[in-house]
Amino acid sequence: xxxxxxxxxxxxxxxxxxxxxxxxxxxxxxxxxxxxxxxxxxxxxxxxxxxxxxxxxxxxxxxxxxxxxxxxxxxxxxxxxxxxxxxxxxxxxxxxxxxxxxxxxxxxxxxxxxxxxxxxxxxxxxxxxxxxxxxxxxxxxxxxxxxxx
Numbered sequence: 001x002x003x004x005x006x007x008x009x010x011x012x013x014x015x016x017x018x019x020x021x022x023x024x025x026x027x028x029x030x031x032x033x034x035x036x037x038x039x040x041x042x043x044x045x046x047x048x049x050x051x052x053x054x055x056x057x058x059x060x061x062x063x064x065x066x067x068x069x070x071x072x073x074x075x076x077x078x079x080x081x082x083x084x085x086x087x088x089x090x091x092x093x094x095x096x097x098x099x100x101x102x103x104x105x106x107x108x109x110x111x112x113x114x115x116x117x118x119x120x121x122x123x124x125x126x127x128x129x130x131x132x133x134x135x136x137x138x139x140x141x142x143x144x145x146x147x148x149x
Contacts, residue, residue, distance in 0.1 A: 001074050001146065002027055002034040004044050005067055012051045012065075019055060022062035033069055035149040039124070046121035050078050050142055053115055058082035058139065069148065076144040085133040085140050093131060094119035118144075 009025050016023035028034065036043065054063045061081030068075045085093065094115050122129045128145040 001036050001043070001076065002031070002067060004040065005047060005065065005076070008044060008048045008051065009065075012048070012055065015052065016055050016063055019058070020060070021055060021058055023055075024062065024064045026064065026066040028067060028069065033148065034067065034074055036074060036146045037149050038146075039121075042121045042124065046118045046144070047076065049115065049118045050076075050144070053118075054078045054080035054082060054140075054142065061139070072148050074146040074148055076146065077141055079139065079141040081139040083140075084135060084138065085131060090131055090133070094129065122146075 005025065005027060013023050013025075051063065051065055058080045059082065063081075064077075064079045066075075066077045066079070068077075119129055122144055127147070129143065131140055131142050133140045
């Protein structure tokens, strides 16, 4: 998973730079222990879409990508300073076309399918995805939990 995030990083850092966003990736120092079973191209697309979504829906500020290991799970997070997600919007966010009204004001180039692709890929691997929003002007944190090999 660490290598997968590194591979996506170059493209995403350029996208963030073009928007004037601070982009940070925090990866573990250790090389081992971050392997996951699954379709690597599908997981790569999920990682890419999750980061891309945060960059596109963050008008200013930062996007922080992090990879951690907690016991027998890998926790991949993407935190942004973008729009606040309403509680009623969170369940809809991962459906096809499910976009918050605030995101439509910021990102008019997206049809809102990226997060549904992420959810499908994560669920195909019997993994878990969720989002938390810290409140107005504090953005969101997207979490993906994956079992370690």
